[in-house]
Amino acid sequence: MSSLPPSPASHRLRRARVTSEREIVEALEPAAGVLGSPLTPAQITQITRYLTLLAQWSRKARLTTVTRPREAARLHVLDSLLCLRAGVPHGASVLDVGSGAGLPGIPIKIARPDIRITLLEAASRKVAFLEVAAAALELRVEVVGSRAEEAAHQPRLREQFDVVVARAVAPLPALTELTLPFVRPGGKAVLLKGPAVGREVEPGRRAAALLGGGEVRILPVELPGGVRRTLVEIAKVLPTPPAYPRRTGVPVKRPLGE
Numbered sequence: 001m002s003s004l005p006p007s008p009a010s011h012r013l014r015r016a017r018v019t020s021e022r023e024i025v026e027a028l029e030p031a032a033g034v035l036g037s038p039l040t041p042a043q044i045t046q047i048t049r050y051l052t053l054l055a056q057w058s059r060k061a062r063l064t065t066v067t068r069p070r071e072a073a074r075l076h077v078l079d080s081l082l083c084l085r086a087g088v089p090h091g092a093s094v095l096d097v098g099s100g101a102g103l104p105g106i107p108i109k110i111a112r113p114d115i116r117i118t119l120l121e122a123a124s125r126k127v128a129f130l131e132v133a134a135a136a137l138e139l140r141v142e143v144v145g146s147r148a149e150e151a152a153h154q155p156r157l158r159e160q161f162d163v164v165v166a167r168a169v170a171p172l173p174a175l176t177e178l179t180l181p182f183v184r185p186g187g188k189a190v191l192l193k194g195p196a197v198g199r200e201v202e203p204g205r206r207a208a209a210l211l212g213g214g215e216v217r218i219l220p221v222e223l224p225g226g227v228r229r230t231l232v233e234i235a236k237v238l239p240t241p242p243a244y245p246r247r248t249g250v251p252v253k254r255p256l257g258e
Helices: 008-027 031-036 043-063 069-085 105-111 124-136 172-182 195-210
Strands: 093-099 116-121 142-144 161-166 183-194 212-223 227-236
Touching: 008 043, 008 069, 008 093, 008 161, 031 161, 043 069, 043 105, 043 124, 069 161, 069 183, 069 212, 069 227, 093 105, 093 172, 105 116, 105 124, 105 142, 105 195, 116 124, 124 142, 172 183, 172 195, 172 227, 195 212
Parallel strands: 093 116, 093 161, 116 142, 161 183
Antiparallel strands: 183 227, 212 227
16 A cells, blocks of 8 residues: 655655754854864754744743844854853863853753853743753753842852853943852953943953963954854962852942943
8 A cells, every 4th residue: 555645744754854954054064164163963963953943942941033044053052152262272161151052051061061060040940941852962061040149159150160151131340240259260251242242341351361261362253144243261370268159130230340
């Protein structure tokens, strides 16, 4: 008995899937310039699965409004990989503060499996997504559900990371207070900001000095399509005083350095 031919709906679904995968592959081509080599087919497959999960969860978990494959690959994945331009040593321990949908931590882990990634997120629905995504993508990452102001006072997290990354979750002075306490002396914070960060730099430098930070480097970068971004790299030279970060909400309401 012959099988039934595929329905028009299944043809449309297959064409849509192939088109999405092709768009993602094309959008990720510039990643070679960031990583020094192209993403492997296995890594592209992982990223495709991640973006599919992201689109499926976005409405119920309020993850992102950018879910179309090409735009998501460029504005989420490539954007996240820009953090690697600051230099992340082989085997480094990396904390993603305010991870949200796993950005920049999950794309970094896919592109650099050698890195040990911890994802820190306070919102319970987003934490649930991170746990589902890590399991579905078979990524060895740790997910911590906590606010940064509280987590940074836990001995197992405070000053335990070589690199701490964050993707524009607060103005620079506040973001500095929410990240530097996690960085070990000799490590650094790598903060991904928009092009208008200039007015935040001097207050950010003053905040960093209070938190054990040293040199602050500003690196303008650009995504395909002309989207401008800024990497802010802050060296950690001394231990952060025990009083920082201040209690929940204070770093944003009363920024250091201003």
